Amino acid sequence: MTDLPEIRFAPLDVAPKGTAIVLVENELALSATGRALDKELKGQLMKAAKISRFTGARKSLVEVIAPSASDLERVLLVGRGEPAATGSSQDWTDLGGALMGQILSRKLNEAVLLADAASGALDAPDVADMALGMLLRAYRFSKYRTKAAKEGGEDGAGGPLPSIVIHTRAPDAVTEQFRRRRAIAEGVAIARDLVNEPANELGPVEYATRIERLADSGLEIEILDETALDALKMGALLGVAQGSARPARVAVMQWLGAENRRAKPVCFIGKGVVFDTGGISMKPAKGMEDMKGDMAGSAAVVGLMHALASRKAPVNAIGIVGLVENMPGSRAQRPGDIVRSMSGQTIEVLNTDAEGRLVLADLLWYAQERFKPKMMVNLATLTGAIMVALGKEHAGLFSNNDRLAGWLRDAGEATAEKLWRMPMGPEYDKQIDSKNADMKNIGGPYGGSITAAQFLARFVGDTPWAHLDIAGTAMASNRSDTNEGWASGFGVRLLDRLVADHYES
Numbered sequence: 001m002t003d004l005p006e007i008r009f010a011p012l013d014v015a016p017k018g019t020a021i022v023l024v025e026n027e028l029a030l031s032a033t034g035r036a037l038d039k040e041l042k043g044q045l046m047k048a049a050k051i052s053r054f055t056g057a058r059k060s061l062v063e064v065i066a067p068s069a070s071d072l073e074r075v076l077l078v079g080r081g082e083p084a085a086t087g088s089s090q091d092w093t094d095l096g097g098a099l100m101g102q103i104l105s106r107k108l109n110e111a112v113l114l115a116d117a118a119s120g121a122l123d124a125p126d127v128a129d130m131a132l133g134m135l136l137r138a139y140r141f142s143k144y145r146t147k148a149a150k151e152g153g154e155d156g157a158g159g160p161l162p163s164i165v166i167h168t169r170a171p172d173a174v175t176e177q178f179r180r181r182r183a184i185a186e187g188v189a190i191a192r193d194l195v196n197e198p199a200n201e202l203g204p205v206e207y208a209t210r211i212e213r214l215a216d217s218g219l220e221i222e223i224l225d226e227t228a229l230d231a232l233k234m235g236a237l238l239g240v241a242q243g244s245a246r247p248a249r250v251a252v253m254q255w256l257g258a259e260n261r262r263a264k265p266v267c268f269i270g271k272g273v274v275f276d277t278g279g280i281s282m283k284p285a286k287g288m289e290d291m292k293g294d295m296a297g298s299a300a301v302v303g304l305m306h307a308l309a310s311r312k313a314p315v316n317a318i319g320i321v322g323l324v325e326n327m328p329g330s331r332a333q334r335p336g337d338i339v340r341s342m343s344g345q346t347i348e349v350l351n352t353d354a355e356g357r358l359v360l361a362d363l364l365w366y367a368q369e370r371f372k373p374k375m376m377v378n379l380a381t382l383t384g385a386i387m388v389a390l391g392k393e394h395a396g397l398f399s400n401n402d403r404l405a406g407w408l409r410d411a412g413e414a415t416a417e418k419l420w421r422m423p424m425g426p427e428y429d430k431q432i433d434s435k436n437a438d439m440k441n442i443g444g445p446y447g448g449s450i451t452a453a454q455f456l457a458r459f460v461g462d463t464p465w466a467h468l469d470i471a472g473t474a475m476a477s478n479r480s481d482t483n484e485g486w487a488s489g490f491g492v493r494l495l496d497r498l499v500a501d502h503y504e505s
Contacts, residue, residue: 058338083119096133097481187307188489195487196260199275243332270296271380279352282465296474297379336363385448396469398453
Protein backbone atom coordinates (compact mmCIF):
# COMPACT_ATOMS: atom_id res chain seq x y z
CA MET A 1 0.00 0.00 0.00
CA THR A 2 1.16 3.53 -0.76
CA ASP A 3 2.50 5.17 2.38
CA LEU A 4 0.34 7.76 4.10
CA PRO A 5 1.71 10.61 6.21
CA GLU A 6 2.11 10.46 9.96
CA ILE A 7 -0.48 12.52 11.85
CA ARG A 8 -0.16 13.08 15.58
CA PHE A 9 -2.27 15.04 18.06
CA ALA A 10 -1.07 17.38 20.79
CA PRO A 11 -2.62 19.81 23.30
CA LEU A 12 -3.38 23.36 22.20
CA ASP A 13 -1.10 24.85 24.84
CA VAL A 14 2.03 23.38 23.22
CA ALA A 15 3.92 26.01 21.23
CA PRO A 16 3.89 25.32 17.46
CA LYS A 17 7.11 24.97 15.47
CA GLY A 18 8.02 25.25 11.80
CA THR A 19 4.91 26.04 9.78
CA ALA A 20 1.72 26.85 11.69
CA ILE A 21 -1.75 26.73 10.12
CA VAL A 22 -4.45 28.86 11.73
CA LEU A 23 -8.16 28.52 10.91
CA VAL A 24 -10.03 31.80 10.41
CA GLU A 25 -13.80 32.12 10.20
CA ASN A 26 -15.74 34.75 8.25
CA GLU A 27 -15.17 38.39 9.17
CA LEU A 28 -11.63 37.59 10.34
CA ALA A 29 -12.80 35.73 13.42
CA LEU A 30 -9.80 34.14 15.13
CA SER A 31 -9.95 31.53 17.87
CA ALA A 32 -8.42 32.22 21.26
CA THR A 33 -5.35 30.24 20.17
CA GLY A 34 -5.09 32.25 16.96
CA ARG A 35 -5.43 35.55 18.83
CA ALA A 36 -2.71 34.50 21.27
CA LEU A 37 -0.38 33.65 18.38
CA ASP A 38 -1.13 36.97 16.68
CA LYS A 39 -0.39 38.80 19.92
CA GLU A 40 2.90 36.91 20.22
CA LEU A 41 3.72 38.01 16.66
CA LYS A 42 2.85 41.63 17.50
CA GLY A 43 -0.24 41.74 15.26
CA GLN A 44 1.51 40.62 12.07
CA LEU A 45 -1.18 38.07 11.20
CA MET A 46 -4.14 40.44 11.30
CA LYS A 47 -2.12 43.14 9.56
CA ALA A 48 -1.27 40.76 6.69
CA ALA A 49 -4.89 39.64 6.50
CA LYS A 50 -6.22 43.18 6.19
CA ILE A 51 -3.63 44.21 3.61
CA SER A 52 -4.53 41.13 1.55
CA ARG A 53 -8.28 41.81 1.98
CA PHE A 54 -8.56 38.38 3.48
CA THR A 55 -11.88 37.86 5.27
CA GLY A 56 -11.77 34.18 6.23
CA ALA A 57 -13.83 32.99 3.27
CA ARG A 58 -13.77 29.23 2.88
CA LYS A 59 -10.41 27.88 1.60
CA SER A 60 -8.95 31.34 0.98
CA LEU A 61 -5.41 31.84 2.26
CA VAL A 62 -2.85 34.36 3.46
CA GLU A 63 0.77 33.35 4.05
CA VAL A 64 3.15 35.14 6.41
CA ILE A 65 6.76 34.15 5.77
CA ALA A 66 9.36 34.23 8.55
CA PRO A 67 7.37 36.37 10.98
CA SER A 68 9.62 38.57 13.10
CA ALA A 69 10.05 37.94 16.81
CA SER A 70 9.33 34.25 16.30
CA ASP A 71 11.04 30.96 15.51
CA LEU A 72 8.19 30.01 13.17
CA GLU A 73 9.14 29.64 9.50
CA ARG A 74 5.72 30.69 8.26
CA VAL A 75 2.08 30.98 9.25
CA LEU A 76 -0.79 30.09 6.94
CA LEU A 77 -4.12 31.75 7.66
CA VAL A 78 -6.75 29.51 6.06
CA GLY A 79 -10.38 30.51 5.69
CA ARG A 80 -12.88 28.23 7.39
CA GLY A 81 -15.88 30.23 6.17
CA GLU A 82 -19.01 29.85 8.25
CA PRO A 83 -18.73 29.19 11.99
CA ALA A 84 -17.50 25.76 12.96
CA ALA A 85 -20.86 24.69 14.40
CA THR A 86 -22.40 24.69 10.91
CA GLY A 87 -19.94 22.22 9.38
CA SER A 88 -20.86 18.68 8.35
CA SER A 89 -18.51 15.72 8.60
CA GLN A 90 -17.71 16.02 4.90
CA ASP A 91 -17.08 19.78 5.24
CA TRP A 92 -14.32 19.03 7.73
CA THR A 93 -12.91 16.27 5.54
CA ASP A 94 -12.83 18.60 2.54
CA LEU A 95 -11.15 21.30 4.60
CA GLY A 96 -8.48 18.86 5.73
CA GLY A 97 -7.88 17.91 2.11
CA ALA A 98 -7.55 21.56 1.10
CA LEU A 99 -5.06 22.14 3.93
CA MET A 100 -2.96 19.18 2.84
CA GLY A 101 -3.01 20.56 -0.69
CA GLN A 102 -1.39 23.75 0.60
CA ILE A 103 1.20 21.74 2.54
CA LEU A 104 2.10 19.58 -0.46
CA SER A 105 2.30 22.51 -2.87
CA ARG A 106 4.94 24.07 -0.64
CA LYS A 107 6.83 20.76 -0.23
CA LEU A 108 6.81 21.17 3.53
CA ASN A 109 8.37 18.38 5.57
CA GLU A 110 6.23 19.16 8.58
CA ALA A 111 3.37 21.40 9.60
CA VAL A 112 1.33 22.19 12.69
CA LEU A 113 -2.42 22.78 12.54
CA LEU A 114 -4.05 24.74 15.35
CA ALA A 115 -7.45 23.02 15.35
CA ASP A 116 -9.38 25.65 17.25
CA ALA A 117 -12.25 27.88 16.17
CA ALA A 118 -13.58 31.32 17.09
CA SER A 119 -17.09 29.90 17.54
CA GLY A 120 -15.97 27.34 20.10
CA ALA A 121 -13.80 24.29 20.59
CA LEU A 122 -13.92 21.77 17.75
CA ASP A 123 -15.36 18.39 18.66
CA ALA A 124 -13.11 15.34 18.42
CA PRO A 125 -14.97 13.93 15.37
CA ASP A 126 -14.52 17.25 13.51
CA VAL A 127 -10.76 17.23 14.06
CA ALA A 128 -10.53 13.54 13.15
CA ASP A 129 -12.47 14.25 9.94
CA MET A 130 -9.97 16.98 9.04
CA ALA A 131 -7.15 14.51 9.58
CA LEU A 132 -8.94 12.00 7.34
CA GLY A 133 -9.12 14.60 4.58
CA MET A 134 -5.40 15.21 4.95
CA LEU A 135 -4.64 11.51 4.49
CA LEU A 136 -6.89 11.21 1.44
CA ARG A 137 -5.32 14.24 -0.26
CA ALA A 138 -1.76 13.12 0.53
CA TYR A 139 -2.12 9.97 -1.59
CA ARG A 140 0.09 9.83 -4.67
CA PHE A 141 0.98 7.00 -7.02
CA SER A 142 4.63 7.46 -7.94
CA LYS A 143 6.21 3.99 -7.68
CA TYR A 144 7.16 3.93 -11.37
CA ARG A 145 8.52 7.50 -11.53
CA THR A 146 12.25 6.97 -11.08
CA LYS A 147 13.16 10.62 -11.64
CA ALA A 148 10.57 11.79 -9.12
CA ALA A 149 11.87 9.28 -6.60
CA LYS A 150 15.33 10.84 -6.84
CA GLU A 151 14.45 14.51 -7.10
CA GLY A 152 10.81 14.97 -6.13
CA GLY A 153 8.43 16.13 -8.82
CA GLU A 154 6.69 19.48 -9.05
CA ASP A 155 3.58 17.88 -7.55
CA GLY A 156 5.56 16.56 -4.59
CA ALA A 157 5.47 12.99 -5.83
CA GLY A 158 8.58 11.15 -4.83
CA GLY A 159 9.51 13.60 -2.10
CA PRO A 160 9.21 12.86 1.61
CA LEU A 161 5.76 12.69 3.13
CA PRO A 162 4.99 15.57 5.47
CA SER A 163 4.65 14.98 9.19
CA ILE A 164 1.58 16.67 10.65
CA VAL A 165 0.88 17.62 14.26
CA ILE A 166 -2.67 18.75 15.03
CA HIS A 167 -3.06 20.76 18.22
CA THR A 168 -6.48 20.23 19.77
CA ARG A 169 -8.24 20.56 23.10
CA ALA A 170 -8.78 16.81 23.46
CA PRO A 171 -5.87 14.99 21.79
CA ASP A 172 -6.64 11.62 23.38
CA ALA A 173 -10.27 11.68 22.25
CA VAL A 174 -9.25 12.71 18.73
CA THR A 175 -6.64 9.96 18.59
CA GLU A 176 -9.33 7.38 19.39
CA GLN A 177 -11.67 8.81 16.71
CA PHE A 178 -8.84 8.91 14.20
CA ARG A 179 -8.05 5.18 14.44
CA ARG A 180 -11.22 4.31 12.53
CA ARG A 181 -10.64 7.02 9.96
CA ARG A 182 -7.07 5.96 9.32
CA ALA A 183 -8.31 2.42 8.58
CA ILE A 184 -10.74 3.89 6.06
CA ALA A 185 -8.01 6.02 4.47
CA GLU A 186 -5.83 2.93 4.15
CA GLY A 187 -8.71 1.15 2.42
CA VAL A 188 -9.09 4.02 -0.03
CA ALA A 189 -5.33 4.01 -0.68
CA ILE A 190 -5.41 0.27 -1.38
CA ALA A 191 -8.27 0.73 -3.85
CA ARG A 192 -6.48 3.62 -5.59
CA ASP A 193 -3.24 1.65 -5.79
CA LEU A 194 -4.98 -1.30 -7.45
CA VAL A 195 -6.78 0.87 -10.01
CA ASN A 196 -3.62 2.85 -10.82
CA GLU A 197 -1.48 -0.24 -11.41
CA PRO A 198 -0.69 -1.02 -15.07
CA ALA A 199 -2.22 -4.24 -16.33
CA ASN A 200 1.15 -5.81 -17.13
CA GLU A 201 1.92 -5.69 -13.41
CA LEU A 202 -1.53 -6.63 -12.15
CA GLY A 203 -2.99 -9.67 -13.87
CA PRO A 204 -5.58 -11.88 -12.17
CA VAL A 205 -2.95 -14.04 -10.45
CA GLU A 206 -0.91 -11.07 -9.24
CA TYR A 207 -4.10 -9.37 -8.03
CA ALA A 208 -5.08 -12.48 -6.07
CA THR A 209 -1.63 -12.56 -4.48
CA ARG A 210 -1.99 -8.95 -3.31
CA ILE A 211 -5.34 -9.77 -1.76
CA GLU A 212 -3.81 -12.71 0.10
CA ARG A 213 -1.34 -10.32 1.75
CA LEU A 214 -4.26 -8.53 3.42
CA ALA A 215 -4.72 -11.51 5.72
CA ASP A 216 -2.48 -9.59 8.14
CA SER A 217 -5.43 -7.26 8.82
CA GLY A 218 -7.52 -10.19 10.08
CA LEU A 219 -9.34 -11.17 6.91
CA GLU A 220 -9.95 -14.82 6.07
CA ILE A 221 -9.02 -15.16 2.40
CA GLU A 222 -9.72 -17.91 -0.09
CA ILE A 223 -8.58 -17.90 -3.72
CA LEU A 224 -10.52 -20.00 -6.26
CA ASP A 225 -8.49 -21.03 -9.32
CA GLU A 226 -9.72 -22.13 -12.73
CA THR A 227 -10.20 -25.73 -11.63
CA ALA A 228 -12.39 -24.64 -8.72
CA LEU A 229 -14.35 -22.21 -10.92
CA ASP A 230 -14.95 -24.91 -13.49
CA ALA A 231 -16.17 -27.27 -10.77
CA LEU A 232 -18.60 -24.56 -9.65
CA LYS A 233 -19.78 -24.26 -13.27
CA MET A 234 -19.04 -20.53 -13.52
CA GLY A 235 -19.33 -20.65 -17.30
CA ALA A 236 -20.19 -16.96 -17.70
CA LEU A 237 -17.10 -15.75 -15.84
CA LEU A 238 -14.78 -18.30 -17.45
CA GLY A 239 -16.11 -17.40 -20.88
CA VAL A 240 -14.79 -13.87 -20.44
CA ALA A 241 -11.38 -15.13 -19.31
CA GLN A 242 -10.81 -17.76 -21.99
CA GLY A 243 -9.30 -15.37 -24.55
CA SER A 244 -6.46 -14.42 -22.21
CA ALA A 245 -3.26 -16.33 -21.51
CA ARG A 246 -3.65 -15.25 -17.88
CA PRO A 247 -6.05 -17.49 -15.92
CA ALA A 248 -9.06 -16.28 -13.96
CA ARG A 249 -9.25 -16.09 -10.20
CA VAL A 250 -12.01 -15.38 -7.69
CA ALA A 251 -11.06 -14.03 -4.27
CA VAL A 252 -13.34 -14.52 -1.27
CA MET A 253 -12.65 -12.33 1.77
CA GLN A 254 -14.42 -12.86 5.08
CA TRP A 255 -14.49 -10.60 8.11
CA LEU A 256 -16.46 -12.14 10.97
CA GLY A 257 -16.50 -9.35 13.51
CA ALA A 258 -20.06 -9.62 14.84
CA GLU A 259 -20.68 -10.98 18.32
CA ASN A 260 -22.44 -13.91 16.65
CA ARG A 261 -20.03 -15.15 13.99
CA ARG A 262 -22.81 -17.32 12.54
CA ALA A 263 -25.16 -14.39 11.93
CA LYS A 264 -26.04 -13.67 8.31
CA PRO A 265 -23.38 -11.47 6.67
CA VAL A 266 -23.56 -8.48 4.41
CA CYS A 267 -21.95 -9.15 1.04
CA PHE A 268 -20.02 -6.92 -1.36
CA ILE A 269 -19.15 -8.06 -4.87
CA GLY A 270 -16.80 -6.42 -7.37
CA LYS A 271 -16.06 -6.64 -11.07
CA GLY A 272 -12.33 -7.22 -11.49
CA VAL A 273 -11.57 -7.06 -15.21
CA VAL A 274 -7.88 -6.21 -14.96
CA PHE A 275 -7.82 -5.11 -18.60
CA ASP A 276 -10.67 -4.89 -21.07
CA THR A 277 -9.86 -4.79 -24.76
CA GLY A 278 -13.49 -5.55 -25.52
CA GLY A 279 -12.48 -9.02 -26.71
CA ILE A 280 -13.51 -9.88 -30.26
CA SER A 281 -15.86 -6.86 -30.12
CA MET A 282 -12.73 -4.71 -29.90
CA LYS A 283 -12.82 -1.25 -28.37
CA PRO A 284 -11.42 1.75 -30.29
CA ALA A 285 -7.72 2.41 -29.64
CA LYS A 286 -8.31 5.92 -28.29
CA GLY A 287 -8.56 5.79 -24.52
CA MET A 288 -8.15 2.02 -24.29
CA GLU A 289 -5.25 2.52 -21.86
CA ASP A 290 -7.83 3.54 -19.27
CA MET A 291 -9.21 0.03 -19.31
CA LYS A 292 -6.58 -0.96 -16.77
CA GLY A 293 -9.12 0.58 -14.39
CA ASP A 294 -11.99 -1.69 -15.39
CA MET A 295 -11.43 -3.51 -12.10
CA ALA A 296 -12.29 -0.49 -9.94
CA GLY A 297 -15.39 -2.17 -8.53
CA SER A 298 -13.29 -5.02 -7.19
CA ALA A 299 -10.70 -2.57 -5.84
CA ALA A 300 -13.40 -0.81 -3.81
CA VAL A 301 -14.48 -4.14 -2.33
CA VAL A 302 -10.89 -5.03 -1.41
CA GLY A 303 -10.31 -1.61 0.16
CA LEU A 304 -13.59 -1.83 2.07
CA MET A 305 -12.81 -5.27 3.47
CA HIS A 306 -9.40 -4.04 4.66
CA ALA A 307 -11.05 -1.05 6.35
CA LEU A 308 -13.66 -3.18 8.13
CA ALA A 309 -11.05 -5.63 9.37
CA SER A 310 -8.53 -2.95 10.38
CA ARG A 311 -11.06 -1.02 12.45
CA LYS A 312 -12.49 -4.28 13.88
CA ALA A 313 -16.01 -3.48 12.71
CA PRO A 314 -18.65 -5.45 14.67
CA VAL A 315 -20.19 -6.99 11.56
CA ASN A 316 -19.98 -10.16 9.50
CA ALA A 317 -19.00 -9.12 5.99
CA ILE A 318 -18.08 -10.99 2.83
CA GLY A 319 -16.17 -9.54 -0.11
CA ILE A 320 -16.06 -11.43 -3.42
CA VAL A 321 -14.18 -10.26 -6.51
CA GLY A 322 -13.94 -11.89 -9.93
CA LEU A 323 -10.53 -11.35 -11.54
CA VAL A 324 -10.29 -11.85 -15.29
CA GLU A 325 -8.75 -10.30 -18.39
CA ASN A 326 -10.86 -9.75 -21.53
CA MET A 327 -8.59 -10.37 -24.52
CA PRO A 328 -9.15 -11.25 -28.22
CA GLY A 329 -6.97 -14.37 -28.14
CA SER A 330 -7.39 -17.45 -30.31
CA ARG A 331 -9.60 -19.05 -27.64
CA ALA A 332 -11.73 -15.95 -27.03
CA GLN A 333 -15.48 -16.27 -27.04
CA ARG A 334 -17.19 -14.98 -30.17
CA PRO A 335 -20.29 -12.85 -30.70
CA GLY A 336 -23.10 -15.35 -30.97
CA ASP A 337 -21.64 -17.85 -28.50
CA ILE A 338 -23.96 -19.16 -25.80
CA VAL A 339 -22.58 -19.74 -22.30
CA ARG A 340 -24.14 -21.44 -19.31
CA SER A 341 -23.93 -19.51 -16.04
CA MET A 342 -23.55 -21.02 -12.59
CA SER A 343 -27.29 -20.49 -12.07
CA GLY A 344 -28.00 -22.79 -15.03
CA GLN A 345 -29.41 -19.92 -17.08
CA THR A 346 -27.98 -19.57 -20.59
CA ILE A 347 -26.67 -16.33 -22.06
CA GLU A 348 -26.23 -15.44 -25.71
CA VAL A 349 -23.11 -13.27 -25.97
CA LEU A 350 -23.90 -10.76 -28.70
CA ASN A 351 -21.15 -8.35 -27.70
CA THR A 352 -17.99 -9.54 -25.97
CA ASP A 353 -17.41 -6.01 -24.67
CA ALA A 354 -20.43 -6.41 -22.37
CA GLU A 355 -18.32 -8.74 -20.25
CA GLY A 356 -18.56 -7.31 -16.74
CA ARG A 357 -22.14 -8.42 -16.30
CA LEU A 358 -21.12 -11.98 -17.20
CA VAL A 359 -18.55 -11.96 -14.42
CA LEU A 360 -20.99 -10.50 -11.91
CA ALA A 361 -23.76 -12.94 -12.87
CA ASP A 362 -21.79 -15.90 -11.56
CA LEU A 363 -20.49 -14.04 -8.51
CA LEU A 364 -23.96 -12.89 -7.43
CA TRP A 365 -25.31 -16.43 -7.72
CA TYR A 366 -22.32 -17.87 -5.86
CA ALA A 367 -22.68 -15.33 -3.04
CA GLN A 368 -26.31 -16.22 -2.47
CA GLU A 369 -25.82 -19.96 -2.71
CA ARG A 370 -22.86 -20.11 -0.32
CA PHE A 371 -23.40 -17.31 2.20
CA LYS A 372 -27.18 -16.60 2.27
CA PRO A 373 -26.44 -12.89 2.93
CA LYS A 374 -28.89 -10.41 4.40
CA MET A 375 -28.08 -8.08 1.52
CA MET A 376 -25.72 -7.74 -1.45
CA VAL A 377 -24.13 -4.70 -3.09
CA ASN A 378 -22.11 -5.05 -6.27
CA LEU A 379 -19.86 -2.41 -7.78
CA ALA A 380 -18.68 -2.24 -11.37
CA THR A 381 -17.40 0.13 -14.00
CA LEU A 382 -20.15 -1.41 -16.08
CA THR A 383 -21.44 0.96 -18.76
CA GLY A 384 -20.50 4.11 -20.61
CA ALA A 385 -24.24 4.78 -20.71
CA ILE A 386 -24.24 5.74 -17.03
CA MET A 387 -21.87 8.62 -17.82
CA VAL A 388 -24.19 9.79 -20.59
CA ALA A 389 -26.98 9.90 -18.01
CA LEU A 390 -25.16 11.20 -14.92
CA GLY A 391 -21.76 12.53 -15.97
CA LYS A 392 -19.05 12.11 -13.37
CA GLU A 393 -20.82 13.63 -10.39
CA HIS A 394 -22.94 10.62 -9.41
CA ALA A 395 -22.68 6.86 -9.71
CA GLY A 396 -25.76 4.99 -10.86
CA LEU A 397 -27.78 3.16 -8.19
CA PHE A 398 -30.08 0.30 -9.14
CA SER A 399 -31.87 -1.74 -6.50
CA ASN A 400 -34.69 -4.16 -5.81
CA ASN A 401 -35.10 -2.80 -2.27
CA ASP A 402 -36.22 0.72 -1.39
CA ARG A 403 -34.80 0.69 2.13
CA LEU A 404 -31.35 -0.42 1.00
CA ALA A 405 -31.42 2.13 -1.82
CA GLY A 406 -32.30 4.90 0.63
CA TRP A 407 -29.54 3.91 3.02
CA LEU A 408 -27.01 3.88 0.19
CA ARG A 409 -28.15 7.28 -1.04
CA ASP A 410 -27.80 8.75 2.46
CA ALA A 411 -24.32 7.24 2.88
CA GLY A 412 -23.34 8.74 -0.46
CA GLU A 413 -24.47 12.20 0.59
CA ALA A 414 -22.57 11.91 3.89
CA THR A 415 -19.29 10.93 2.20
CA ALA A 416 -19.59 12.93 -1.06
CA GLU A 417 -19.60 9.62 -2.97
CA LYS A 418 -22.96 10.46 -4.43
CA LEU A 419 -25.47 8.08 -5.96
CA TRP A 420 -28.51 8.66 -8.14
CA ARG A 421 -31.19 6.00 -8.23
CA MET A 422 -32.07 4.84 -11.72
CA PRO A 423 -35.28 3.08 -12.79
CA MET A 424 -35.74 -0.65 -13.17
CA GLY A 425 -38.77 -2.70 -14.18
CA PRO A 426 -40.03 -5.65 -16.21
CA GLU A 427 -40.73 -3.44 -19.21
CA TYR A 428 -36.98 -3.34 -19.83
CA ASP A 429 -36.63 -7.12 -19.81
CA LYS A 430 -37.82 -7.57 -23.36
CA GLN A 431 -34.67 -5.80 -24.55
CA ILE A 432 -32.49 -8.62 -23.19
CA ASP A 433 -34.73 -11.57 -24.02
CA SER A 434 -33.10 -13.87 -26.58
CA LYS A 435 -34.61 -16.21 -29.19
CA ASN A 436 -31.67 -18.58 -28.80
CA ALA A 437 -31.01 -18.60 -25.04
CA ASP A 438 -32.56 -17.49 -21.78
CA MET A 439 -31.18 -14.00 -22.31
CA LYS A 440 -28.66 -11.98 -24.29
CA ASN A 441 -25.94 -9.84 -22.79
CA ILE A 442 -26.91 -6.54 -24.43
CA GLY A 443 -30.15 -4.71 -25.10
CA GLY A 444 -30.94 -2.12 -27.71
CA PRO A 445 -29.38 1.29 -28.29
CA TYR A 446 -31.22 3.01 -25.44
CA GLY A 447 -31.11 2.65 -21.67
CA GLY A 448 -27.89 0.65 -21.70
CA SER A 449 -27.14 1.03 -17.99
CA ILE A 450 -30.71 0.00 -17.13
CA THR A 451 -30.72 -3.12 -19.27
CA ALA A 452 -27.36 -4.09 -17.74
CA ALA A 453 -28.95 -3.84 -14.30
CA GLN A 454 -31.97 -5.84 -15.47
CA PHE A 455 -29.54 -8.52 -16.63
CA LEU A 456 -27.89 -8.69 -13.20
CA ALA A 457 -31.26 -8.82 -11.45
CA ARG A 458 -31.89 -12.20 -13.07
CA PHE A 459 -29.16 -13.65 -10.84
CA VAL A 460 -30.29 -12.08 -7.57
CA GLY A 461 -33.63 -13.58 -6.54
CA ASP A 462 -35.28 -12.12 -3.44
CA THR A 463 -32.11 -11.02 -1.63
CA PRO A 464 -32.05 -7.25 -0.99
CA TRP A 465 -29.57 -6.07 -3.61
CA ALA A 466 -28.08 -2.95 -5.11
CA HIS A 467 -25.91 -2.48 -8.17
CA LEU A 468 -23.62 0.56 -8.32
CA ASP A 469 -22.42 1.53 -11.78
CA ILE A 470 -19.26 3.52 -11.00
CA ALA A 471 -17.89 3.97 -14.53
CA GLY A 472 -17.89 7.76 -14.22
CA THR A 473 -16.71 8.11 -10.63
CA ALA A 474 -14.00 5.50 -10.05
CA MET A 475 -11.37 6.51 -12.62
CA ALA A 476 -10.58 9.73 -14.48
CA SER A 477 -13.25 11.28 -12.27
CA ASN A 478 -13.60 14.91 -11.29
CA ARG A 479 -10.86 16.09 -8.96
CA SER A 480 -11.73 17.24 -5.47
CA ASP A 481 -10.21 18.48 -2.23
CA THR A 482 -9.54 14.88 -1.21
CA ASN A 483 -8.40 13.41 -4.52
CA GLU A 484 -6.07 14.85 -7.13
CA GLY A 485 -5.26 11.55 -8.82
CA TRP A 486 -6.67 9.42 -11.63
CA ALA A 487 -8.10 6.68 -9.40
CA SER A 488 -10.53 7.88 -6.75
CA GLY A 489 -11.14 4.79 -4.61
CA PHE A 490 -14.87 5.50 -4.97
CA GLY A 491 -17.04 3.20 -2.89
CA VAL A 492 -14.81 2.48 0.10
CA ARG A 493 -16.00 5.35 2.27
CA LEU A 494 -19.56 5.06 0.99
CA LEU A 495 -19.92 1.39 1.91
CA ASP A 496 -18.05 1.71 5.19
CA ARG A 497 -20.58 4.39 6.17
CA LEU A 498 -23.46 2.13 5.10
CA VAL A 499 -22.13 -0.68 7.29
CA ALA A 500 -21.43 1.60 10.27
CA ASP A 501 -24.87 3.21 10.16
CA HIS A 502 -27.05 0.16 9.59
CA TYR A 503 -25.36 -3.21 9.95
CA GLU A 504 -22.99 -3.17 12.92
CA SER A 505 -24.09 -5.04 16.01
